[in-house]
Amino acid sequence: MLAFEPDPVARDELERNIAVSGLGDRITVHSYALTKKDGRRQITARDALGDSMSSLCRRPHRDRSTTVETVDVRRVLPQFEGARILKVDIEGGEYALLPRMRTWLKKHRPDLMLSLHTYQLQPVLGPLPRGVRFVARRASAMALRGRVAWLPRIYPHRKTATAAGWEPVSGRKLATLMATPGEFDLYLSA
DSSP: OEEEOOOHHHHHHHHHHHHHTTOTTTOEEEOSEEESSSEEEEEEOSSSTTSSOOBTTSOOOTTTEEEEEEEEHHHHGGGGTTOSEEEEOOTTTHHHHHHHHHHHHHHHOOEEEEEEOOGGGHHHHTTSOHHHHHHHHHHHHHHHHGGGTTHHHHOOEEEEEETTEEEEOOHHHHHHHHHSSSOEEEEEEO
């Protein structure tokens, strides 16, 4: 199993949990972020590093940011050969990452647990007048999620997380979710 955790505080906690669980021989943790290109970027937490909300999409903040290595996901995809499931919950970074994986996903089609976020739009849209902000949030969410709108063509079986668990989601319901600002989780399978 592979894990990618660039937030150093969260990574330390993850590695401690792996050690306590005796899974160190089964899980490899990488300290870099998978993105659309190699480099270095600022990762910023909502409240504090380690809060599970760190993102490359947040504006840097001197008390909640750190510089991390980024790696183009296409360089790592050979390590995913044989993967049966991928979990992607990268706080807004999914819209840049998944298009880079499109060809690989079409070929291999592992199950995909995916969290889709739009909170990164708030700093830009927040200052707008209320009525304009409502329309702009919906339009921005649809534009952002349009970057991953090809996923249902690859994955005909879709479920969304609800309070009752994972429930099937129709094409119409998925279109509504994609157009609605906020966060939601999908489980996609071929």
